[in-house]
Amino acid sequence: MSVNVAEVFGQDVFNEAVMKERLPEVTYKQMVKLMEEGGDVTLELADIVAKAMKEWAIEKGATHYTHIFQPYIVSIGAEKHDSFADIPKGGKIENSFSGKDLLMGEPDASSFPSGGLRATCAARGYTAWDVGSPAYVKDGILCIPTAFCAYTGESLDTKTPLLKACDAVSKAGVRFVKMFGNTEAKKVRAYVGPEQEYFIVNREKYLERPDLIYAGRTLFGAPAPKGQEMEDQYFGPLKTKIADFMADVDEQLWKLGITVKTQHNEVAPGQHEIAPIFAPADAALDSNFLVMDVLKSTATKHGLACLLHEKPFAGVNGSGKHNNWSLGTDNGVNLFKPGKEPNKNLQFLLVLACLMEAVKKHSLLLRAAASNTGNDHRLGANEAPPAIISIYMGDQLGEIVDAIVAGVPFDKLPCATVETLDLGVSTLPVLPKDPTDRNRTSPFAFTGNRFEFRMVASSVSIGDANTVMNSMMAESFNKACDALEGAEDFEKAVIDYIYKTMKENKDIVFNGNGYSDEWVEEAAKRGLPNVKSIVDAIPAYVEPSTIEMFEKLGVLSARELEARKEIKLEEYAGLINIEARTMIDMASKLYIPSVIAFVNSVASSMNTVKSAYAQADTSAQQTILVKASSLLADAQKALDELKNVTDAAETAKEYHDTVLPTMAALRAPIDELETIVDSEYWPVPTYGELMFEV
Ligand code: ADP
Ligand code: MG
Numbered sequence: 001m002s003v004n005v006a007e008v009f010g011q012d013v014f015n016e017a018v019m020k021e022r023l024p025e026v027t028y029k030q031m032v033k034l035m036e037e038g039g040d041v042t043l044e045l046a047d048i049v050a051k052a053m054k055e056w057a058i059e060k061g062a063t064h065y066t067h068i069f070q071p072y073i074v075s076i077g078a079e080k081h082d083s084f085a086d087i088p089k090g091g092k093i094e095n096s097f098s099g100k101d102l103l104m105g106e107p108d109a110s111s112f113p114s115g116g117l118r119a120t121c122a123a124r125g126y127t128a129w130d131v132g133s134p135a136y137v138k139d140g141i142l143c144i145p146t147a148f149c150a151y152t153g154e155s156l157d158t159k160t161p162l163l164k165a166c167d168a169v170s171k172a173g174v175r176f177v178k179m180f181g182n183t184e185a186k187k188v189r190a191y192v193g194p195e196q197e198y199f200i201v202n203r204e205k206y207l208e209r210p211d212l213i214y215a216g217r218t219l220f221g222a223p224a225p226k227g228q229e230m231e232d233q234y235f236g237p238l239k240t241k242i243a244d245f246m247a248d249v250d251e252q253l254w255k256l257g258i259t260v261k262t263q264h265n266e267v268a269p270g271q272h273e274i275a276p277i278f279a280p281a282d283a284a285l286d287s288n289f290l291v292m293d294v295l296k297s298t299a300t301k302h303g304l305a306c307l308l309h310e311k312p313f314a315g316v317n318g319s320g321k322h323n324n325w326s327l328g329t330d331n332g333v334n335l336f337k338p339g340k341e342p343n344k345n346l347q348f349l350l351v352l353a354c355l356m357e358a359v360k361k362h363s364l365l366l367r368a369a370a371s372n373t374g375n376d377h378r379l380g381a382n383e384a385p386p387a388i389i390s391i392y393m394g395d396q397l398g399e400i401v402d403a404i405v406a407g408v409p410f411d412k413l414p415c416a417t418v419e420t421l422d423l424g425v426s427t428l429p430v431l432p433k434d435p436t437d438r439n440r441t442s443p444f445a446f447t448g449n450r451f452e453f454r455m456v457a458s459s460v461s462i463g464d465a466n467t468v469m470n471s472m473m474a475e476s477f478n479k480a481c482d483a484l485e486g487a488e489d490f491e492k493a494v495i496d497y498i499y500k501t502m503k504e505n506k507d508i509v510f511n512g513n514g515y516s517d518e519w520v521e522e523a524a525k526r527g528l529p530n531v532k533s534i535v536d537a538i539p540a541y542v543e544p545s546t547i548e549m550f551e552k553l554g555v556l557s558a559r560e561l562e563a564r565k566e567i568k569l570e571e572y573a574g575l576i577n578i579e580a581r582t583m584i585d586m587a588s589k590l591y592i593p594s595v596i597a598f599v600n601s602v603a604s605s606m607n608t609v610k611s612a613y614a615q616a617d618t619s620a621q622q623t624i625l626v627k628a629s630s631l632l633a634d635a636q637k638a639l640d641e642l643k644n645v646t647d648a649a650e651t652a653k654e655y656h657d658t659v660l661p662t663m664a665a666l667r668a669p670i671d672e673l674e675t676i677v678d679s680e681y682w683p684v685p686t687y688g689e690l691m692f693e694v
Contacts, residue, residue, distance in 0.1 A: 053097070081141055114150065
């Protein structure tokens, strides 16, 4: 199968080119303006656009339309399909889709979590057309990206706050660059490139594992003889099945106008990554939802299953979503680009100072916004980023920040030069060296022209993380502008501000190994929070500093934040409850009966051998019998205990403190049994089968 990306790209999207072709010129111009600048959409305009959209979609084979929205928490977008059918007139019907259908929808929202924002009896929720995000046709459905809110107007999705945060950072950013003489800039955009990690397993094997079906991760499983220790999987050649699957995913995403660019095998066996080219944050949010959706549906089509969970398998790396993020003006200035002489680049250094301040102040909120229940298995568990938030600057910037913190005068700051990398072979080119090396252990790393926030969970929306990042930058920019606008000696005032802010927030910078024990100690000395569980991080949503920031910027109200905290806690309790009940089910109905059958067969083998030859040595059978029986008893005890604690638990904290440890106590004997029980008796596919045999 070979596809020309230039030919298929965007063919299923109602994009600017389609609008230009199909809309009256005035309407097209109005739409372009709305997409660029926002503003009120009139019903009259919506009617004209809806008509063209309907005709275009029907030509593409659509029979239904849906407002696509992203309820808070639910990982993959929600949709409710309506067909184009109208009331029959004289036995005939027309395809109907009006401006009102395009503008607004009213799904019964009672089944979505609202954190108390809406009583179940008051179910009304509204979806509103997001003009900035183009409609598309997928699987015969015209999909219209929308924002989702309650009857009272409070947001119930991940997108609305992000749109507001993007506006806030744009306003603050324009104000900021204006101080440095950039009076042309009308907008500052947040750009995001999310790298999506995922696992692929064989579908038949997947369907034999209730834990994968219900919990998205394995709740039992002894390690396979081989894991990721040889590091031979990372960037390794793709298996044919995987290559075919990826080619299919690419084609579908290109048609949907998503610029997927990079794909490769990841560190763990069975793990892969896909990344699009970066885009404005709100578009990146929508396309990341589509990427997750297409990965899942395409896997099924290919006889595979895609696991987006953060930790599908114990003992090997889990998955995250590296969130590459930058801020750029509409006249082409990337605020995170250091330029040739960062030591003299006042605007850049002030941006960096603001970033240090923002990350330090809101580190716990960042940690909470990037996390979900599954991510607790990664953060702080000696893989991927640690749970402590710090910023990695790299050598070049690190040296400059160190000098500023040490009080080296501005004109004496070290000037790092761009080095070259000579490989010493005459046929190989001399390469310009990147100004930063990579530090894979840092949760918030500078990578040359952007920051990479590595904590984001693989299965969640990137909405929360980017809402927080953009808001915290808007807050810091505004603070700097308040202090510096109209300063008599602007340059001196800026330098003083940079020095003061960097000194105050120096503790957030760490350029060493984030996985080391020394860092944990050092971070504690610096007073940086090291919160291992999301349950302890969630309250950051309602910290006074959080509420003040979001309310001032008009991004989220105190009530909305309280609701989000509630939803997250409820989700945690709900998910652990499902995991515990799945374990109870699997242990009672699969593992324990299988082990009993196995123990029985060993016992009868002993009897048979002994009756055939009384002096026969049956010590091997006996050892196995003793060991297996004792582990079986441990498992039964832990199972009973798990039933008790699960029945008793209600709050997220109880689930964390009592249910989780009991789940581990049940898993341990069963995993050990897996290593001694005859594989004929083992009731589910093993780690080796899942990770190595697609
Ligand atoms: P890595 O080598 O870190 O795995 P990838 O190529 O997988 O890098 O992904 C890097 C991501 O960062 C891509 O989505 C890329 O488009 C994005 N990116 C590049 N430059 C910027 C930028 N200035 N702002 C935001 N994202 C960016
Ligand atoms: Mg990558």
